[in-house]
Amino acid sequence: MFKFFKDKIGRWAKKISEGSEVKDLREPEKIVEKKEIPVPMKFNEGMKQFQSDTDKLEDISEEVEEIAKEEPGTRGFFEKVTSRIQKVKISDDDFEIYGEELRMLLLENNVAFEVADKVVAQLEGEIVGKEFLRKEIEAEIRDVLKGIISDILIEPFDIVERIKEKTQDQSKEPFIFLFVGTNGTGKTTTVAKIASFLTKKGFSCVLAAADTFRAASIEQLKYHGKRIDVKVISQDYGADPASVGFDAIQYAKKNFIDCVLIDTAGRMHTSKNLLKEIEKVAKVCKPDLKFFVGESITGNDAVEQVKSFDWAVQIDGIVLTKADIDEKGGTALSLGYVTKKPILFLGTGQEYNKIEVFNKEKFLKELGL
Ligand SMILES: Nc1nc2c(ncn2[C@@H]2O[C@H](COP(=O)(O)OP(=O)(O)OP(=O)(O)O)[C@@H](O)[C@H]2O)c(=O)[nH]1
Ligand SMILES: [Mg+2]
16 A cells, blocks of 8 residues: 555655755864875774864764775775765755655645645745755655644544444434445445444444445445345335435334444535435434545545535545555545545455554555655
8 A cells, every 4th residue: 555655755855865955064174185085994093083083073973883884895984974974955946846846746646736735835844944964864854744744634533432422321322424425436335344343343233225326236235234244224226315314213223223324325526416415314314423435546536526525514534445456645635634534444455344443653654654
């Protein structure tokens, strides 16, 4: 997962560190001219001379030891050491080039324009004009980027706790989930995966086959229900989806079932009528959580989708499916940024157990940050 982003960010940070303005830390009179360097020089002699030349510098003994372990080769001792203590400053001009490269890199990796702009502008504010030690710049830029991206991703809440809060109450009201999204993003599979996840956590579940539109959708949900041993409430094709959801809630109340998961038909985010229909399901069923199910691989299009569904039903969280076949990873950033809603689950395959509770730290690591 997310391999592309990871490799490229590393290379970009390296490039900016190599290409930026280089300043020599040493005072001018202490700079040892290249011609004065005896080559080849024994390590101990070199060390002594270097230390007397640089006694005002910070402790670099660790680096020197590291260099000493290097194969004796073409690079002179001083060349090796000084290259490690050079300071690098990223100027406005440097950033103009590298910032643009980063923007392109983010866009290529499915990060939406507005999010890429924000990341680049924020990074510019934090690194331009600042001095970095050359050997540390790559790590420092990664850290700054990590902070920026971490702030964009909304911290996910614990759905198990949310369910407990509601279902432990004496009212015995079931906890209701509504799943929405465009066609084929993985809603039905996600309903089954989350029901299976919740069953393992000790909650009883019922599924509502509220996709009464697509051919074979009811049979598909019933097939999943059978395999995970969860009851499915359905009506006929063409029935009102809100009424199917309502039936499932009544069934849950009567049978003391903890959770109702309502599957809905995939619909274009541009269709006002279909968005009105999903609004009605939300009004009638009053879900506790409304999940937008989007594909990790969709990129910029998913941004438009999530905006429409959020506008129609005010989503509470996002499930990103097909993360297993996404090498980029930018969609999570974009959706989180435009909705200010958390990613709660990642779909990572076609089996029921291929669902992960979204973990920000793990995700940042996957991105190589
Ligand atoms: N690789 C992979 N495939 C997935 C994942 N989630 C769903 N799928 C596959 O995506 C396809 C569509 O899944 P569905 O669950 O039917 O999607 P849907 O959103 O309900 O589709 P509609 O009801 O037609 O809108 C199926 O082949 C699923 O097996 C995932 O996390 N990873
Ligand atoms: Mg479906």
